[in-house]
Amino acid sequence: MAKTSNEQLKERARRAITKKAKYGVDVDLNAFKLPETNVHDPVANPSELSSRDEITLLRKAGFSDNDNRTSGSYLQYDFDTICSKSKDPGVEVLPIDEAWEIYGDWLNDYWWKNVSIDTDKFTSQTELHMTRGYFIRAKAGAKITYPLQSCLFISQNFGAQNVHNIVIAEEKSDIHIITGCATSAKAGLHVGVSEFYVEEHASLTFTMIHNWGEDFVVRPRSVTTVKKGGNFTNNYIIMDPVKSVQLFPSTYLEADATARYNSILYGHPGSTMDIGGRVVLQGIRSRAEVLSRAATIGGKIVARGILDGKASNIKAHLECDGLILAKKGVIHAIPELIADRPDLEMSHEASIGRIGEDQLYYLMARGMTEEEATDMIVRGFLSIDIEGLRPEIKAELEKITSIQMGL
Amino acid sequence: MLKIKNLTVEITEDPGNIILRNLNLHIPEGEIHVLFGPNGSGKSTLIQTIMGFPQYHVVHGSILFKGIDIIGKSITERAKMGVGISFQRPPNIPGLKLHKLTEFLVLQRNETTAEIGRKAKELEMRDFLNRDLNVHFSGGEMKRSELLQLLLQDPDFILLDEPESGVDIQAMKLIGRMTNVLLGASPRQPSQPWSKKKAGLVITHTGHILDYIHTDRAHVMCHGHIGCTGTPSRLLEDIRNLGYPECVRCHERLDDQLQLKLAGR
Numbered sequence: 001m002a003k004t005s006n007e008q009l010k011e012r013a014r015r016a017i018t019k020k021a022k023y024g025v026d027v028d029l030n031a032f033k034l035p036e037t038n039v040h041d042p043v044a045n046p047s048e049l050s051s052r053d054e055i056t057l058l059r060k061a062g063f064s065d066n067d068n069r070t071s072g073s074y075l076q077y078d079f080d081t082i083c084s085k086s087k088d089p090g091v092e093v094l095p096i097d098e099a100w101e102i103y104g105d106w107l108n109d110y111w112w113k114n115v116s117i118d119t120d121k122f123t124s125q126t127e128l129h130m131t132r133g134y135f136i137r138a139k140a141g142a143k144i145t146y147p148l149q150s151c152l153f154i155s156q157n158f159g160a161q162n163v164h165n166i167v168i169a170e171e172k173s174d175i176h177i178i179t180g181c182a183t184s185a186k187a188g189l190h191v192g193v194s195e196f197y198v199e200e201h202a203s204l205t206f207t208m209i210h211n212w213g214e215d216f217v218v219r220p221r222s223v224t225t226v227k228k229g230g231n232f233t234n235n236y237i238i239m240d241p242v243k244s245v246q247l248f249p250s251t252y253l254e255a256d257a258t259a260r261y262n263s264i265l266y267g268h269p270g271s272t273m274d275i276g277g278r279v280v281l282q283g284i285r286s287r288a289e290v291l292s293r294a295a296t297i298g299g300k301i302v303a304r305g306i307l308d309g310k311a312s313n314i315k316a317h318l319e320c321d322g323l324i325l326a327k328k329g330v331i332h333a334i335p336e337l338i339a340d341r342p343d344l345e346m347s348h349e350a351s352i353g354r355i356g357e358d359q360l361y362y363l364m365a366r367g368m369t370e371e372e373a374t375d376m377i378v379r380g381f382l383s384i385d386i387e388g389l390r391p392e393i394k395a396e397l398e399k400i401t402s403i404q405m406g407l
Numbered sequence: 408m409l410k411i412k413n414l415t416v417e418i419t420e421d422p423g424n425i426i427l428r429n430l431n432l433h434i435p436e437g438e439i440h441v442l443f444g445p446n447g448s449g450k451s452t453l454i455q456t457i458m459g460f461p462q463y464h465v466v467h468g469s470i471l472f473k474g475i476d477i478i479g480k481s482i483t484e485r486a487k488m489g490v491g492i493s494f495q496r497p498p499n500i501p502g503l504k505l506h507k508l509t510e511f512l513v514l515q516r517n518e519t520t521a522e523i524g525r526k527a528k529e530l531e532m533r534d535f536l537n538r539d540l541n542v543h544f545s546g547g548e549m550k551r552s553e554l555l556q557l558l559l560q561d562p563d564f565i566l567l568d569e570p571e572s573g574v575d576i577q578a579m580k581l582i583g584r585m586t587n588v589l590l591g592a593s594p595r596q597p598s599q600p601w602s603k604k605k606a607g608l609v610i611t612h613t614g615h616i617l618d619y620i621h622t623d624r625a626h627v628m629c630h631g632h633i634g635c636t637g638t639p640s641r642l643l644e645d646i647r648n649l650g651y652p653e654c655v656r657c658h659e660r661l662d663d664q665l666q667l668k669l670a671g672r
């Protein structure tokens with residue numbers, strides 16, 4: 001691997017290796033082992049994966065072996081990059097170590113600049129035991145029609161994947177990245193540090209689909225900065241069982257920038273999810289919308305959201321809705337608004353409930369069985385309309401959510 | 408098509424609270440009946456009991472639909488046998504698009520989805536297909552959405568619970584016309600004979616809908632059973648002239664006479 005961080009950064013990382021995270025249960029990092037390198041052979045095209053056993057897992061995480069309608073692909077198994085290619089001249093996709101080789105010092109401007117290296121033991125672990133990650137850059141002015149797909153896959157049981165990703169949407173570019181996480185192993189740890197840079201008037205939509213196993217511990221750490229007039233949409237979908245996942249991405253907005261978070265969470269028995277996010281509205285007229293829909297059939301879900309208003313004429317709204325579908329399911333909605341000035345507008349709504357009998361009977365009177373009616377109500381609840389999304393991307397998202405919901 | 412005999416119904420969660428008493432009603436194939444009655448007389452309870460909503464418990468009596476006793480059958484089974492209902496106040500279902508529900512309705516009849524667009528256009532509901540079901544719908548929009556769903560479901564026996572409530576005069580015409588289609592009349596010539604296969608029961612508090620649809624017989628409900636029966640226009644005139652209180656008094660007199668008769672026996 002190429003030299004990345006300097007000694008000063010390394011030292012800060014070392015000092016934070018036992019630092020507990022702010023949210024979520026503590027994790028013993030020593031329970032997981034680093035994967036070996038050069039185990040998996042690369043492929044030239046995702047289509048070569050079509051006959052592999054794991055392809056259904058990849059597809060379910062939104063990664064298609066038919067890459068016709070994509071602008072590129074990045075696929076990593078454990079430590080190894082399996083495929084990294086761009087199909088659109090406007091976008092660059094590289095394994096992070098290759099990006100260091102190509103760009104050298106320039107990458108320092110983006111390396112641990114959004115995310116603090118000593119945030120907690122997970123950022124520390126990523127620095128000290130990095131297992132690659134991706135570099136994606138949408139070039140200035142490039143409108144990337146098709147989504148770029150990525151998947152981070154764990155095959156080694158009790159393996160630890162500590163990736164460090166950098167995504168840059170240069171001025172006036174427009175890109176959608178769909179990144180899935182999947183596994184064929186029983187247990188494992190996934191830590192992903194992602195630093196997103198949305199430059200002036202650029203638009204980045206980042207959709208993350210998590211498909212981990214019942215004994216997986218997942219701790220992504222991401223921070224986004226959005227420059228003047230830029231847009232950042234962050235979609236997060238988790239429908240499958242997981243042992244514990246905690247994430248709390250932060251976004252910092254400059255003037256006239258917007259951020260939207262949409263989370264779709266489905267809690268299984270034995271799963272603990274602590275999912276939230278913060279948007280700091282630093283620039284005048286910046287806007288934010290944070291929506292979360294959580295349904296549980298026995299899992300515990302904490303849905304957080306913080307809107308921090310720091311500038312004039314900002315507008316921000318936060319919404320957490322929860323549906324408890326079975327006994328023992330727990331939902332804890334924690335919406336927070338912070339403001340220290342009068343000339344702004346922020347609001348939040350939160351609700352938790354169960355499916356209304358009147359809703360069920362209504363649909364049954366149209367000929368549905370109770371199961372069909374329940375399914376239709378839950379699916380409706382877990383679908384979020386995302387404003388301002390291009391139709392082809394909307395269609396892609398709908399496809400993913402319907403696969404996720406087992407349709 | 409529908410034969411109700413000696414039906415007595417209580418509130419499931421409040422046993423002993425009797426809402427319908429020894430009610431008898433027969434609606435033959437090809438007939439549309441109207442149900443008048445003051446608030447709280449049990450009109451909505453009757454049609455919700457016919458549909459099978461568990462809030463109401465049948466103490467005794469029978470409901471024969473197409474010759475089969477449907478008491479004990481689920482809402483779903485009744486719907487699949489051909490009973491359909493237009494709700495007075497349908498619930499909101501956030502996230503569920505009207506289009507998704509209409510898709511289910513046409514697919515369960517092995518029809519194509521092209522029908523959805525056609526029917527929605529006739530009801531001026533095309534813009535609503537992509538809306539969350541009933542969320543922020545006006546009164547008239549809800550009724551049109553109910554009609555659209557029923558037209559696509561195409562039941563043989565149709566229960567309409569106050570199809571005109573919350574509807575303005577303008578929309579009333581459209582709703583009347585499409586209700587005729589639903590009940591089996593031709594949309595252009597509503598005076599033409601109905602399809603003899605359909606039947607229906609329409610609840611109306613005000614009677615406005617009767618200016619737009621053809622009906623065969625009317626009943627007035629009082630205190631949980633049917634007080635009197637006659638032609639819709641005649642009964643409506645009486646109610647308009649005398650008001651429901653007189654209906655109730657008339658009914659009570661009949662009741663007393665019946666009691667006397669029984670006592671004298």
